[in-house]
Amino acid sequence: MGSAIDTQVAAVNELTARWAAVAGERDFVVSGAGIWPLLALLAAAADDPARAELEAAVGLPAERAHSAALEVLRIMAEAEDLSAVLGVWFAEELPLHRVWSDSLPPDTIGRLTIQAALDAWAARGTDGLIDRFPLRIDPDTMLVLATALVAKTEWREHFVDAVLRPETGPWRGIDGRGLTRTTGDLSQVSLLDGSEPVTRVVVTGTGDLDVHLLLGAAPDATESPDASPPGAVLTTGLAALTGQVPVRDHLPPGTTGPGLRVTRHRAPRPGDRLDIRMPPFEIRSSHDLCATPELFGLTAAMRTDRNHFPAISPEPLALAQGAQDVLARFTREGFEAAAVTGLAMRAVSMPLSAEHLITQVEVVFDRPFGFLAVHRATGLAVVAGWVAELPGRAGGPDDLFG
Numbered sequence: 001m002g003s004a005i006d007t008q009v010a011a012v013n014e015l016t017a018r019w020a021a022v023a024g025e026r027d028f029v030v031s032g033a034g035i036w037p038l039l040a041l042l043a044a045a046a047d048d049p050a051r052a053e054l055e056a057a058v059g060l061p062a063e064r065a066h067s068a069a070l071e072v073l074r075i076m077a078e079a080e081d082l083s084a085v086l087g088v089w090f091a092e093e094l095p096l097h098r099v100w101s102d103s104l105p106p107d108t109i110g111r112l113t114i115q116a117a118l119d120a121w122a123a124r125g126t127d128g129l130i131d132r133f134p135l136r137i138d139p140d141t142m143l144v145l146a147t148a149l150v151a152k153t154e155w156r157e158h159f160v161d162a163v164l165r166p167e168t169g170p171w172r173g174i175d176g177r178g179l180t181r182t183t184g185d186l187s188q189v190s191l192l193d194g195s196e197p198v199t200r201v202v203v204t205g206t207g208d209l210d211v212h213l214l215l216g217a218a219p220d221a222t223e224s225p226d227a228s229p230p231g232a233v234l235t236t237g238l239a240a241l242t243g244q245v246p247v248r249d250h251l252p253p254g255t256t257g258p259g260l261r262v263t264r265h266r267a268p269r270p271g272d273r274l275d276i277r278m279p280p281f282e283i284r285s286s287h288d289l290c291a292t293p294e295l296f297g298l299t300a301a302m303r304t305d306r307n308h309f310p311a312i313s314p315e316p317l318a319l320a321q322g323a324q325d326v327l328a329r330f331t332r333e334g335f336e337a338a339a340v341t342g343l344a345m346r347a348v349s350m351p352l353s354a355e356h357l358i359t360q361v362e363v364v365f366d367r368p369f370g371f372l373a374v375h376r377a378t379g380l381a382v383v384a385g386w387v388a389e390l391p392g393r394a395g396g397p398d399d400l401f402g
Contacts, residue, residue, distance in 0.1 A: 005075065008068045010242050011059035012036045017238045018295060021231030028230075029283045029328045031339035033076065034147050037086065038343050039296055040069035041145065045100060045311035050300040057297025066103065073105075076149055081209035084149040085125045089118070094142045094347070100312050112137065112144060118342075126150045126327075126338035134286065134323035135342040143317060143345035152336040153205030157183055159332035164279050169218055179332050181276045189274055190249040191257045194236030196228050199260045200247075201276060203335070211335050212237055213278065215258045228258075282329040289322030289343070298322065304348040320346040 016032030023030055036058060043054035044066035055062050076084035088104060089112040090096055101109055118133035125148025137144065164171075164178030192198040192214075201213040214237040216228025239245040253264040293299040298319055301308050307316035326339040 005071065006242075007060070008072050009075075011068075012072060013238045013241060014059055015039075015057065015296075017231075017235040020234040020238075022292065022295065023230065025230055027283050027285070029285045029326050029337070030287065031149065031324060031326045031337075031341065033072070033084075034149055034324055034326070034339040034341035035289065035296060035322075037069035037072050037147055038145050038341060039298075040065040040072075042301065042309065042343070043297070044069070045309045046301070047306075047308060047310055050297075050308040053297035053300050055297070057295070070105065073147070079209070080207035081153045081205060082149065082151045083125075084147060087121055087125075087144075087146045087148070089113075089144045091142045094313055094315055096313050097311060112141065118144070118146075121146075122148055122325075122340045124148075126340060127152070129327050129336065129338035130325050130340050132325070133342060134325040134340055135321050135344050137344065140346045141320065141344050142315070142347050143312070144342060145345075146340065146342040148338075148340045150336070150338045151209055152334070153207055153209040153211075154334035155332075156204050156206055157181060159276075161332060162277070164277065176279055179276075179278055179280050183274050183276075184271050186251070186272050186274050187249060189251065189260070190247050191251065191255070191260070192236050192240045193246040193248060194232070194239065196232065196236075197257050198228070198233055198236045199257045200237060200240065203276075205334065209335070211330065215260075217258050280331050282327070284325070284327050287324045287326070289324060289341075290319070293322075296322070307348075309345070316348045317345040318348045320344050 012032050015036050016030065019030045019032055039054055040058045040060065043051060043058055043060075043062045046054055046062065051062050055065070058065055058068075060068055070086075073084050073086055076082045086105065086108045088101075088109040090109070091112045115133070115137055118135075118137065119131065122133045123131045127150050129150060130148075133146070135144065159179035159181040162178040162180045164176045166172050166174065166176075188202045188204065190200050190202075192200050196217050199215040203211045203213060205211070214233050216233035216236075236245055240247050251260075251262045253262050255262040289296055290298065290302060293302055301319040304318045307314075308319075309317050321344040322342070324339060324341040326337070328337040329335065
């Protein structure tokens with residue numbers, strides 16, 4: 001993997017980590033990979049102050065952001081277990097700069113028509129996992145940018161259905177659906193030495209997609225009264241992908257960690273073993289990206305006081321909506337996930353600049369009036385007159401005041 005790709009992937013992951021850190025403590029799933037290319041495309045087309053905010057959000061200079069966005073999408077589109085598509089739709093009355101529209105991949109741009117067309121696009125782009133587009137278009141919608149991505153893999157080693165009976169923690173006393181698997185590959189488990197340790201199990205897929213399971217400290221496992229927050233655990237897992245957090249994958253007997261214990265004992269059969277117990281899950285989340293615009297560098301882009309994206313259109317545009325619908329499902333056979341992310345623009349009225357400010361006065365002569373013919377240089381009234389009756393006109397009486 002080249003350094004440019006490394007930089008782009010790290011930037012996407014960093015956005016995902018920031019998003020996870022503020023996503024709360026209930027079930028959630030987010031896709032930084034779904035929103036990052038859209039933000040990068042906007043960064044490349046924006047003027048300040050929106051440009052500076054979007055650069056900070058994507059972690060790349062604006063002049064590199066457009067190509068980086070397309071590269072990230074290409075990486076996903078060409079992967080074995082991933083696919084990703086970009087969609088751009090514009091209203092018939094919105095002019096686009098040819099340079100910008102021609103810079104997009106073929107077959108990604110079209111006319112904005114009806115909601116059902118966007119819903120159908122979302123379903124195609126996610127293999128039917130998400131069947132509705134996350135944004136509702138309205139007559140003011142001028143431009144829509146979207147990504148749809150899907151990831152599917154089957155496990156190399158399947159799990160077995162079981163019952164999960166936690167003896168401690170918030171699930172204590174609950175009999176729930178569980179999955180178990182025993183494997184001889186101890187390399188699948190490691191400890192991540194972040195600010196607090198995180199246990200990682202890599203569940204390997206048959207193609208090029210794996211799922212990393214990450215477990216942080218429980219409340220009674222540290223001196224802290226609180227468990228590791230979701231954002232901290234996910235941030236540690238993301239940082240480990242780029243070597244920012246040490247990974248201990250050789251765990252000698254006696255090693256302990258969150259949910260982890262390594263022992264040595266006699267058994268009736270030879271061979272090391274890794275036993276995994278966990279619940280299956282299916283999580284669906286919907287995110288209003290405009291509810292936290294500072295996270296995505298969209299605060300300035302939502303203001304209606306200027307044309308934020310002059311490289312896209314001469315028509316002043318501002319962000320009107322942003323949303324993501326995302327699904328993740330882990331079963332005994334495999335894993336699948338999908339996300340559809342959309343940003344919608346509307347045209348805005350630009351304030352007049354100082355040199356164009358005018359005063360407008362309207363006067364209608366719809367009753368008898370007088371007139372003067374005046375010599376300009378001296379102010380001499382050459383003639384004076386009065387109009388008492390409306391002169392007849394061939395066009396009829398309703399042409400002017402009807």
